[in-house]
Amino acid sequence: MKILVTGFDPFGGESLNPAWEAVKKIPDTIGGAEIKKVMIPTVFGKSAEVTEEAIKDFQPDYVLNIGQAGGRFELTPERVAINVDDARIPDNDENQPIDVAIQEDGEAAYFTQLPVKAMVTEMKKAGIPASVSNSAGTFVCNHIMYQIQYMIDKKYPEIKAGFMHVPFIPSQTVDKPGKPAMNLDDISAGITKAIEAIVAFDGKADLKAIGGTTH
Structure with missing residues (x-):
């Protein structure tokens, strides 16, 4: 089995992105699966282009995109991506689409495979705070999750994919009083445990476990 794992470059004035910093630290083999790590730009459109080039080169069975969600306390695998770009801030190429469809012929939303x-369960067993998220936002994180699902829908039906957000690391919160943070080693360990679950549940249905929210 081969798994492509991506992490974004820094954005929004940050000097680093814990997504990529954590991805760099995960093992090259997890649960017997070969891992390829790729940094992608925090840029609408271009992020999907770079990821697709990696897909063509590596021909993975799974794609897991990782992104930063400053303000979240936990590692949060995303359940769904929606077909809209609505950028609160510009991306790294100064693009700021507002209420724009990602793909005109795409579905309104795509659910992860x-x-x-199971990913959340394994992370929690390892002592890593984690929960299922039902919103990937409307910035480049949702954009890349949607774009990969669109590619699966149109071109790569054999691939399974999804997205996971990770919190700030402590050095990023020095000038952000009250914002939660997580140690980089714990984030990396959480990603590793999530991938172990992906491997273990290959060809199986997800766990039937409580993971919903009331709001």
Whole structure:
């Protein structure tokens, strides 16, 4: 089995992105699966182009995109991506689409094929705070999750894919009082455990576990 794991470059004035910093630290083999790590730009459109080139080169069975969600306390596998770009801030190429469809002929939303509840369960067993998220936002994180699902829908039906957000690391919160943070080693360990769950649940249905929210 081969799994492509991507992490974004820094954005929004940050000097680093814990997504990529954590991805760099995960093992090259997890649960017997070969891991390829790629940094992608925090740029609408271009992020999907770079990821697709990696897909063509590596021909993975799974794609797991990782992104930063400053303000979240936990690692949060995403359940769904929606067909809209609505950027609160510009991306790294100064693009700021507002209420724009990602793909005119795409579905309104795509659900991940990853076992998100099993991923959360394994991370929690390892002592890593984790929960299922039902919104990937409307910035480049949702954009790349949607774009990969669109590619699966149109071109790569054999691939399964999904997205996971990770919190700030402590050095990023020095000037952000009250914002939660997580140690980089714990984030990396959480990603590793999530991938172990992906491997273990290959060809199986996700866990039937409580993971919903009331709001």
